[in-house]
Every structure is written in C-alpha cells, then in structure tokens.
Amino acid sequence: xxxxxxxxxxxxxxxxxxxxxxxxxxxxxxxxxxxxxxxxxxxxxxxxxxxxxxxxxxxxxxxxxxxxxxxxxxxxxxxxxxxxxxxxxxxxxxxxxxxxxxxxxxxxxxxxxxxxxxxxxxxxxxxxxxxxxxxxxxxxxxxxxxxxxxxxxxxxxxxxxxxxxxxxxxxxxxxxxxxxxxxxxxxxxxxxxxxxxxxxxxxxxxxxxxxxxxxxxxxxxxxxxxxxxxxxxxxxxxxxxxxxxxxxxxxxxxxxxxxxxxxxxxxxxxxxxx
Amino acid sequence: xxxxxxxxxxxxxxxxxxxxxxxxxxxxxxxxxxxxxxxxxxxxxxxxxxxxxxxxxxxxxxxxxxxxxxxxxxxxxxxxxxxxxxxxxxxxxxxxxxxxxxxxxxxxxxxxxxxxxxxxxxxxxxxxxxxxxxxxxxxxxxxxxxxxxxxxxxxxxxxxxxxxxxxxxxxxxxxxxxxxxxxxxxxxxxxxxxxxxxxxxxxxxxxxxxxxxxxxxxxxxxxxxxxxxxxxxxxxxxxxxxxxxxxxxxxxxxxxxxxxxxxxxxxxxxxxxxxxxxxxxxxxxxxxxxxxxxxxxxxxxxx
Numbered sequence: 001x002x003x004x005x006x007x008x009x010x011x012x013x014x015x016x017x018x019x020x021x022x023x024x025x026x027x028x029x030x031x032x033x034x035x036x037x038x039x040x041x042x043x044x045x046x047x048x049x050x051x052x053x054x055x056x057x058x059x060x061x062x063x064x065x066x067x068x069x070x071x072x073x074x075x076x077x078x079x080x081x082x083x084x085x086x087x088x089x090x091x092x093x094x095x096x097x098x099x100x101x102x103x104x105x106x107x108x109x110x111x112x113x114x115x116x117x118x119x120x121x122x123x124x125x126x127x128x129x130x131x132x133x134x135x136x137x138x139x140x141x142x143x144x145x146x147x148x149x150x151x152x153x154x155x156x157x158x159x160x161x162x163x164x165x166x167x168x169x170x171x172x173x174x175x176x177x178x179x180x181x182x183x184x185x186x187x188x189x190x191x192x193x194x195x196x197x198x199x200x201x202x203x204x205x206x207x208x209x210x211x212x213x214x215x216x217x218x219x220x221x222x223x224x225x226x227x228x229x230x231x232x233x234x235x236x237x238x239x240x241x242x243x244x245x246x247x248x249x250x251x252x253x254x255x256x257x258x259x260x261x262x263x264x265x266x267x268x269x270x271x272x273x274x
Numbered sequence: 275x276x277x278x279x280x281x282x283x284x285x286x287x288x289x290x291x292x293x294x295x296x297x298x299x300x301x302x303x304x305x306x307x308x309x310x311x312x313x314x315x316x317x318x319x320x321x322x323x324x325x326x327x328x329x330x331x332x333x334x335x336x337x338x339x340x341x342x343x344x345x346x347x348x349x350x351x352x353x354x355x356x357x358x359x360x361x362x363x364x365x366x367x368x369x370x371x372x373x374x375x376x377x378x379x380x381x382x383x384x385x386x387x388x389x390x391x392x393x394x395x396x397x398x399x400x401x402x403x404x405x406x407x408x409x410x411x412x413x414x415x416x417x418x419x420x421x422x423x424x425x426x427x428x429x430x431x432x433x434x435x436x437x438x439x440x441x442x443x444x445x446x447x448x449x450x451x452x453x454x455x456x457x458x459x460x461x462x463x464x465x466x467x468x469x470x471x472x473x474x475x476x477x478x479x480x481x482x483x484x485x486x487x488x489x490x491x492x493x494x495x496x497x498x499x500x501x502x503x504x505x506x507x508x509x510x511x512x513x514x515x516x517x518x519x520x521x522x523x524x525x526x527x528x529x530x531x532x533x534x535x536x537x538x539x540x541x542x543x544x545x546x547x548x549x550x551x552x553x554x555x556x557x558x559x560x561x562x563x564x565x566x567x568x569x570x571x572x573x574x575x576x577x
Contacts, residue, residue: 174383178397179373
C-alpha cells in the first residue's frame with residue numbers, strides 16, 4: 001500500500017487561509033475607524049434639528065399626513081388595477097395568432113417602457129388644456145391612474161406574457177384533449193396558473209407604482225389631492241427643514257417594506273413548489 | 275360515406291359506434307416536422323373493443339401517430355377518421371370529437387392548481403355541461419376505480435407519480451370516452467409504481483374499452499393487447515397478434531428491437547455492426563463529433 005503525499009508548498013509565507021483571515025481583520029478595522037471618526041466629526045445636534053425636529057414632526061403628523069398617505073395608496077392602487085387589466089390584454093394580444101395584434105401590443109410595450117413615466121404624466125396633465133372640453137373623470141385621480149396605469153401596463157404585459165409562457169405546453173394539450181375550446185383552456189387552465197407564477201413579480205410592480213405615485217407632485221394638485229411627496233415637500237420648503245420629507249419617506253417604507261417581505265415569502269413558497 | 279354525412283349533420287350528441295364497428299381509420303397518414311418526415315404513410319383500422327399496443331424504438335413516430343388521432347398534431351397529408359368523423363377535414367368540430375376521446379400523457383399533465391376531484395370534473399362541467407353534483411359523483415366513481423378513493427382533495431403535487439397517472443386516467447374516463455389513447459403512460463414512472471398503473475389499464479381492457487397504447491412494456495403488450503403494431507422509421511413494419519409479433523417476429527428490424535428491449539445488456543456478434551452503423555448515423559444527423567475512437571485512451575489520463 002502506497003500513501004500518496006502532497007507536493008511541498010510552492011512558495012513560503014502565510015498560508016492562503018491565514019492571508020484571508022488577515023484581510024478580513026483589516027476590513028473590520030477600517031469599518032471601526034470610519035464609525036469612530038463619524039461619531040466625533042459629525043454635528044449630531046445639527047443633524048437632529050434638520051432631519052428630526054420634534055415640533056416639525058408634530059406639525060407634519062397633524063396637518064394632513066393621513067390624507068396624503070391615503071392619496072398615495074389610492075393613486076397607486078388605481079394605477080395598478082389599470083395596469084393589471086391593460087397588461088393582461090396586451091399580453092394576450094402579444095401572444096395572439098393574429099399578427100397585427102402582436103405588432104400593436106409590441107409597439108405599445110416598447111414605446112411605454114422606453115418613455116419616462118414623468119413625461120406621460122405631464123402629457124396627461126396637459127391634455128384637458130390641449131383639447132378644450134376634454135374632461136378626465138375623477139380628476140386628479142383619473143389623470144394619475146391613467147398615466148401611471150398606461151406605463152405600468154407595458155411592464156406588466158411582459159411579466160404576464162412570461163408567466164403565460166411558463167405554463168407547460170402539456171397543460172394546454174391536456175385541456176384541449178378533454179375537448180375544451182382554446183378560450184376555455186386559457187381561462188380555466190392557463191391563466192390561473194400563469195397568475196400564480198406572476199404574483200411575486202406583479203407585487204414588485206405594485207411597489208414600483210407606490211414609489212412612482214410620487215411623480216404626481218408635478219401636477220398642480222389642490223390640497224385634497226396631495227400625496228406624500230407633495231405634502232412633505234411643501235412643508236419642508238416652507239419651513240426650511242427636512243423633517244417632513246423624512247417622515248414622508250418613512251411612510252413610503254411603511255407601505256413598501258411589508259410588500260417586499262410579502263414578495264420574499266411568495267417567492268420562497270413558489271420555490272418550494274405548489 | 276353515408277355514415278360520415280350522418281355524423282356531420284348530427285351536432286348535438288357525440289359520435290358513437292356500435293360493437294365491432296370501426297373506431298379509428300387511418301389512411302396513408304404522413305406527418306413532417308419541417309424537413310423531417312416522421313410518419314411516412316401509415317394505414318390501419320381499429321375496431322370497437324380492440325386493445326392495440328404500438329411499440330417501436332424512440333423516434334419511430336409512434337407517439338406522433340397517437341397524437342394525430344386526436345389532432346394534437348396536424349397531419350401533413352392522409353385521412354384520420356375517428357368514430358365516423360373525419361378529423362382531418364377542416365370543417366370537423368374537433369373539440370366535440372376530443373370530448374369523446376380519453377388521452378393519457380407520459381408526463382401526466384394533471385392540472386396542478388386544482389385537486390384530484392376537480393381535475394376529473396373540470397372537463398365534465400366545462401365541456402359536457404354536466405351539473406356539478408353529477409360530475410362529482412362520476413369523478414368519485416372513477417377515482418375509486420383507479421384505487422384513489424379518499425384522495426379526492428389531494429393536489430397533484432401531493433401525489434406520487436403513479437397516483438398522478440391514475441388520476442389522469444380517471445380524468446379521461448370521467449368524460450365517458452369511446453376510445454382511450456395512452457402515450458407511454460408508464461415511461462416517466464419509478465419502476466415500483468408502474469404496476470399500479472398497468473393493472474388499472476388491464477382492468478379497463480377487460481371491461482371492453484377500446485384502447486391504443488404506445489408503450490415499452492412488452493409483458494403488458496403481450497398479455498393485454500389484441501394486436502401489436504411495430505413501428506420503425508415512420509412506417510408500420512409489422513403488425514398482428516402479440517404472440518406473433520413479440521413471440522415470433524418475422525421482420526429483421528422487429529427482431530433487433532425486441533432483443534434490445536427484452537435484454538438490453540445482450541449484444542450479439544452480428545448486431546454489433548448495426549449498432550455501430552446506428553451510432554454513426556445518429557452522429558451524422560445531430561452534428562455530434564462523438565466517435566468510437568474517442569473512447570481510446572488519451573495520453574495524460576491515467577488509468
């Protein structure tokens with residue numbers, strides 16, 4: 001029996017594991033030094049006054065934060081519904097066997113994914129001026145819903161299309177073999193599975209919409225239509241203090257962080273298999 | 275032709291056929307995928323109550339033939355007549371014909387978002403327009419029949435492969451089909467689960483169900499089939515009674531195939547040439563560079 005032996009180390013000095021350990025130690029030291037410097041150099045009193053002034057916190061909370069938060073939710077929820085319906089229709093058009101439908105949907109999707117949402121929102125804000133007599137219902141809600149929903153539909157269409165295509169071909173074959181017409185097979189077999197697949201990415205889309213609803217600040221809104229960003233910005237600029245904006249930002253996190261957590265749960269569940 | 279025009283005018287009830295009648299008639303069926311011709315003129319007739327097993331090497335076109343019967347694949351040319359309706363006729367209401375054909379797939383293809391019972395009722399409710407209670411009763415009967423009583427509320431992911439395939443058979447049976455098509459129903463199953471599925475199929479056959487079974491289970495074919503069709507290279511090479519085809523095959527290709535299937539480790543001296551030919555032919559078509567000489571020892575690789 002022969003015992004194989006390793007070749008002697010090619011060069012001297014610390015072993016690779018020792019070197020990795022040393023490198024890690026250096027990184028910890030750098031971090032610790034940075035924190036200590038920050039603690040001593042920064043003017044914490046000033047920072048506290050600018051970002052977290054107590055009387056400003058009180059003013060922000062009492063002057064209409066609830067309305068602004070509610071408006072943010074209404075704007076994004078409405079846009080999400082329009083985007084979802086529009087996106088589903090576009091996805092089905094994109095997969096249609098009728099070529100012009102595919103072209104129309106393809107053009108729409110590329111167009112609105114390529115344009116800044118702000119431009120679309122501005123355009124919708126100006127439409128009633130350009131076409132005299134045109135009234136967008138539920139203004140300003142209708143304007144924001146339409147503008148953000150039209151953009152969101154383009155993104156959601158691609159997500160939903162991917163979801164539909166992720167349903168195995170055998171599912172359609174099994175459904176058609178039972179004698180289901182193509183439409184019934186879509187509604188009863190393919191779409192329910194496709195939506196299960198796309199729920200996590202669509203929830204991500206909702207998170208993006210909650211943040212994009214802040215673009216509505218650009219429209220000439222009356223106080224009743226203020227959403228979080230407009231509300232925080234107005235208070236901040238009239239008081240030359242950032243506290244209202246910080247609170248508005250925290251409100252966004254109150255909405256988006258639970259949604260992010262939900263997406264993680266849904267994705268984990270999807271990975272485990274249905 | 276008379277029976278056909280009758281069937282076409284009668285649009286309310288599914289087409290039916292009496293005992294001994296022709297259930298499937300395939301005439302000079304051709305099917306190409308792009309430039310590859312998979313079926314090169316298949317003709318056969320299947321009668322009511324017959325159990326026909328289709329065997330042959332992979333790529334011989336047996337699954338494609340089965341899928342042409344319920345038009346999952348559109349034939350390139352030729353005629354397929356199922357229960358008096360010419361499914362290759364563009365005016366044929368294929369959904370109505372399919373509702374009277376049961377199809378069982380290699381990969382089960384159960385609907386994963388609904389439970390076993392709903393898998394068996396969804397076709398009855400949406401296609402046959404049966405009331406929910408009637409559909410449920412029928413589904414429960416068929417699940418019991420395949421040995422899955424009590425598993426009605428299980429979702430496909432909670433069932434083993436063998437159980438899933440039996441639900442798939444129950445799903446097809448719930449449509450009260452006049453013909454059952456099986457596309458390699460046990461090929462995706464773990465060996466110990468194959469028996470349950472085959473015994474369900476055996477029972478179906480004994481009840482007089484007309485069945486076309488594409489399979490690699492030679493013992494099953496020999497025991498259950500009334501007729502065995504051996505296909506190779508897109509044509510029917512040989513067909514007849516299982517004792518003749520599997521027991522005493524006449525054609526060289528059938529003999530070679532059966533030897534490979536029944537004893538895969540056994541290679542006769544005379545067959546080695548054919549094996550080499552096949553390997554190289556396959557390489558030629560797939561563009562693969564694998565050659566026999568790749569197996570010779572390479573310098574630098576210790577043995």
